[in-house]
Amino acid sequence: xxxxxxxxxxxxxxxxxxxxxxxxxVAAVDDVSFSIDQGETFGLVGESGSGKTTTGxxxxxxxxxxxxxxxxxxxxxxxxxxxxLRRARRDMQIVFQDPYSSLNPRMRARKIVEEPLVIHxxxxxxxxxxxxxxxxxxxxxxxxxxxxxxxxxxxxxxQRIGLxxxxxxNPSFVILDEPVSALDxxxxxxxxxxxxxxxxxxxxxxLFIAHDLRLVEHICTRVAVMYLGxxxxxxxxxxxxxxxxxxxxxxxxxxxxxxxxxxxRQRIVLDPASINRNAVLKEIAAGHFAAV
Amino acid sequence: MSTxxxxxxxxxxxxxxxxxxxxxxxxxxxxxxxxxxxxxxxxSSRSIGVVIVAVWALAAVAAPVVAPHAVDDRFPGLLNSPPxxxxxxxxxxxxxxxxxxxxxxxxxxxxxxxxxVPLRWFSGGTLVQSSDEARAPLLLFGTDSYGRDVFSRLLxxxxxxxxxxxxxxxxxMLVGMAAGGLAGYVGxxxxxxxxxxxxxxxxLPAMYVALALRAVLPLVLxxxxxxxxxxxxFALVGAPFIARGVRAIVRSERRLDYAVAAEALGASAAxxxxxxxxxxxxxxxxxxxxxxxxxxxxxxxxxxxxxxxFPDPIASWGTMLHDASTNIRxxxxxxxxxxxxxxxFLVVLGLNLAIEDAGGYERTLG
Numbered sequence: 001x002x003x004x005x006x007x008x009x010x011x012x013x014x015x016x017x018x019x020x021x022x023x024x025x026v027a028a029v030d031d032v033s034f035s036i037d038q039g040e041t042f043g044l045v046g047e048s049g050s051g052k053t054t055t056g057x058x059x060x061x062x063x064x065x066x067x068x069x070x071x072x073x074x075x076x077x078x079x080x081x082x083x084x085l086r087r088a089r090r091d092m093q094i095v096f097q098d099p100y101s102s103l104n105p106r107m108r109a110r111k112i113v114e115e116p117l118v119i120h121x122x123x124x125x126x127x128x129x130x131x132x133x134x135x136x137x138x139x140x141x142x143x144x145x146x147x148x149x150x151x152x153x154x155x156x157x158x159q160r161i162g163l164x165x166x167x168x169x170n171p172s173f174v175i176l177d178e179p180v181s182a183l184d185x186x187x188x189x190x191x192x193x194x195x196x197x198x199x200x201x202x203x204x205x206x207l208f209i210a211h212d213l214r215l216v217e218h219i220c221t222r223v224a225v226m227y228l229g230x231x232x233x234x235x236x237x238x239x240x241x242x243x244x245x246x247x248x249x250x251x252x253x254x255x256x257x258x259x260x261x262x263x264x265r266q267r268i269v270l271d272p273a274s275i276n277r278n279a280v281l282k283e284i285a286a287g288h289f290a291a292v
Numbered sequence: 293m294s295t296x297x298x299x300x301x302x303x304x305x306x307x308x309x310x311x312x313x314x315x316x317x318x319x320x321x322x323x324x325x326x327x328x329x330x331x332x333x334x335x336s337s338r339s340i341g342v343v344i345v346a347v348w349a350l351a352a353v354a355a356p357v358v359a360p361h362a363v364d365d366r367f368p369g370l371l372n373s374p375p376x377x378x379x380x381x382x383x384x385x386x387x388x389x390x391x392x393x394x395x396x397x398x399x400x401x402x403x404x405x406x407x408x409v410p411l412r413w414f415s416g417g418t419l420v421q422s423s424d425e426a427r428a429p430l431l432l433f434g435t436d437s438y439g440r441d442v443f444s445r446l447l448x449x450x451x452x453x454x455x456x457x458x459x460x461x462x463x464x465m466l467v468g469m470a471a472g473g474l475a476g477y478v479g480x481x482x483x484x485x486x487x488x489x490x491x492x493x494x495x496l497p498a499m500y501v502a503l504a505l506r507a508v509l510p511l512v513l514x515x516x517x518x519x520x521x522x523x524x525x526f527a528l529v530g531a532p533f534i535a536r537g538v539r540a541i542v543r544s545e546r547r548l549d550y551a552v553a554a555e556a557l558g559a560s561a562a563x564x565x566x567x568x569x570x571x572x573x574x575x576x577x578x579x580x581x582x583x584x585x586x587x588x589x590x591x592x593x594x595x596x597x598x599x600x601x602f603p604d605p606i607a608s609w610g611t612m613l614h615d616a617s618t619n620i621r622x623x624x625x626x627x628x629x630x631x632x633x634x635x636x637f638l639v640v641l642g643l644n645l646a647i648e649d650a651g652g653y654e655r656t657l658g
Binding site for chain 2: 057060062085086087089090093094096097098101103104105115116119120162165169
């Protein structure tokens, strides 16, 4: 059963009008639809500027979308009142890409992780204290470091704090916006494993936004490929990686580095003229659609 | 900083447990470095600043007890007389020498070394006074052209000048942070309206506005009314400087992920602004206040000069400097009349040292 359904989501950014110039509009997200099942890890991939992050933020209404619908357990999030949205935020959370800007540099780790509990007035002071320590342990940090400031942690540790903050409210759906792309490769593996463990432990549903395709292949059940604000291919990870249909997907997959110096590489260079922007998604295999 | 990464605490605890005396403790490490280690030395510049400001604040509060004379006590035979220097010896009480006028026209004085005048503690309701107040008053910083004790007036002046500057600064801070925070956070038309208004206030020639305001008010005003009036004007004139910078900081900070994260957690706009984003402007506001406070002290002096300030018998550093400025011989012959300027300098220095580390900019650089 679908936990989240995104229907015809559109976000236009208006560039401001000068005194003598008309404004221009950029369609960052252009009629995007997909659904995410309970308990799955749904990958959203694409190059920088393809609209992945904007899609994620529109789903949480951190950016107000221009049109479309985002259904969470069947209810349209975009129609929520302010107080209803506030309650809904307990169920849908986000982890950011940049472990440096995503934590308030002037707050101690304890305050950062406690903040969601304070906002929603959950528990007494002592209960919150216990919960924060529990969350710290949950993400693999030592509660002895609770009184440190963010700058006293490493990038990987900071990302764990961001995760603890997102999990404080027991959400069922978490958007992971390139959660490991800013980390060293060795640290990436640790954080990814933690994410997978937590998913099992807390029965979480993930929207995993990434541009590291190997990672996506490794952890996602289904994948959507975005290009210039549209989904050009979507399907089960196995099928999509084995038989990519869209020229953009093929070019993207050919860009994955192969860890074998002797392997002959065939880098496909994308020819934008070969892409029909107006093609609609067609089913190619079971559950595998491509806009060709 | 509660986390101790300097290692300073450890050895001290151990030394304490063994019952070792203070003398055996290792001297504090002097380490140059970022963040928490700073200030580990015995005298950080910050603590020196805090001490300077605290001493002045204390002097202002305790003025009625510490000052040997009242604000308007005059010594008609001692106009522009030099300071009486207290002499300390082990065999007798501290004493001063009397000043004798030798030239009425030039107001030149000579020390009467023949008769030391002992000082008396806790007499006449003050901390210390001369034992012969009528003929040889204790004048630590000399007298002004009316024969009033400059030291006593400096202490009373501290009350007026510091409290006015402080009240004005707090007012400017509140108005400026509210306006700048709203403009930066909400943006759009409100931003335009607030910022154009503050531009307007900034380009107004404050002095003429003050004069115009003064003209429509009654000629004689109670000191309390003058105080409120000046504080209001200063706060409004100073607020735009704070608002402008706060707006810029809020505008850029609110787009950072930590502010978006707070929103995603369900924090209200007010909470995101006040709890998360505005503290980022702390360092800027502190710096701005350190410049506004001396400006307010000087502005009070200027306004007193044109008649909007405090009426004559009331002492403030501004009115004192104004009195001094009317005498061309001040620099050469009566330098003690410039002691309010030295006081302003000290307070400004102290404030600057005290706020040096405010806002945690070093921390954010991590």
